[in-house]
Amino acid sequence: MDVVDPATGETVETYEEDDAADVEDALDRAEAAFDSWRERPRREREELLVSAAEILRDRKSEYAELMTREMGKPIEQAEGEIEKCAWVCEHYAEFASAYLEDEYHPSPPGSEVKTSYEPLGPVLAVMPWNFPFWQVFRFAAPNLVAGNVGLLKHASNVPGCALAIEEVLRDAGFPEDAFQTLLIPSDLVEDAIDDDRVKATTLTGSGPAGSAVASASGKRIKKSVLELGGSDPFVVLDDADLETTIEEGVWARNQNSGQSCIAAKRFVVHDDVYDEFVSGLVEGAEALTVGDPTDRDTEVGPQASADLMAELHDQVERSVEAGATLETGGEPLDRDGAFYPPTVLTDVPDDAPAARDELFGPVAAVFRVDDEEEAIERANDTRFGLGGSVWTTDRERGERLAHEIDAGCVYVNRVVASDPRVPFGGVGISGFGRELSEAGIKEFVNRKTVWVQ
């Protein structure tokens, strides 16, 4: 596995891939580890998560630099990601016991009936490169503390991050085989899912990858959780506080260099404020500092690879050919590395890629609407359903519209963001199941009814 620094296009590291025999060995070890791990008192498992959080904070610079080198995340955002991983570890260290407490039910006199939450076993996680630490920790923290063991198949461009995560957990004191990284190509994933020792699967990534993992899991009657793409609407009503809304909109679209499933992708803007909003969005996009992700002033780094940038550019070109107006950006930067500028498209036709598909880079598509009803219609005119936001000074109006948007989460006057305290996941082709909070820790447990007469 070659790691190519997307800021320079140079190969910076090569890792040896694992093969089928390595997978076999890892599955054996995972199964054995589960037998003893599930018996460890939960309090001890929680304490290990506290140690993992400490290690993450101690090694924040080292891991942030690794992430920046492998997938180009601007360094300050990479440090923020490591902090968030520490937070999710601390969150589950504090709340896992309450989340997994036995639940007692009304029962006939003389009997006791409860639900207990017991671990399932080895869970295979297929994870993406865009938040290479966070996406893994939000799987690992709840599952390890619940008593499951983890097997990670990470994206092939971030093997160093995958191994570093394994290192954090081992150094924190988790048993060696409680969490293992498999540096395997995608074609070995189905074999692993087929294996009886793997009890469940979770994938964060693209629709086709999600469909493949869920199909293979379904064939073997194994539960899966999918967190796939999004095309989140950012709905700006006529009474929005425009200064704040524009500022937040620029960030909502360009965070993580535009490569986030919950980035705002379609801006649905009321006619009364449309012109002012668009000119603010364009000005904000042009003011962003694009460049070397190791530089602390950089706000938008490279796209994670030249291929991904080419795919994004093709979507922009096809949208413009279909009739969209390019307000700013729209051409790869003339320099080494996969740099794409913050881009704004207006007049986007309904059948253009920028309206229909997910654009996984710093490209905003803006739509003009005449009223609330049309805003909701436009917001819901997508097969995705991950997140969405509504911007208005009238909180009740915002909340009312939030209930009308078909998505796993809708934020009013706040940029959509995942948070350990609240469920995260989508509807439609954005996936199923939930991560984080109590909902997340209960995805891969046996909700066992115990009836004592």
Ligand SMILES: O=CCCC(=O)O
């Ligand atoms: O790509 C998805 C974003 C995930 C997150 O921010 O938690």
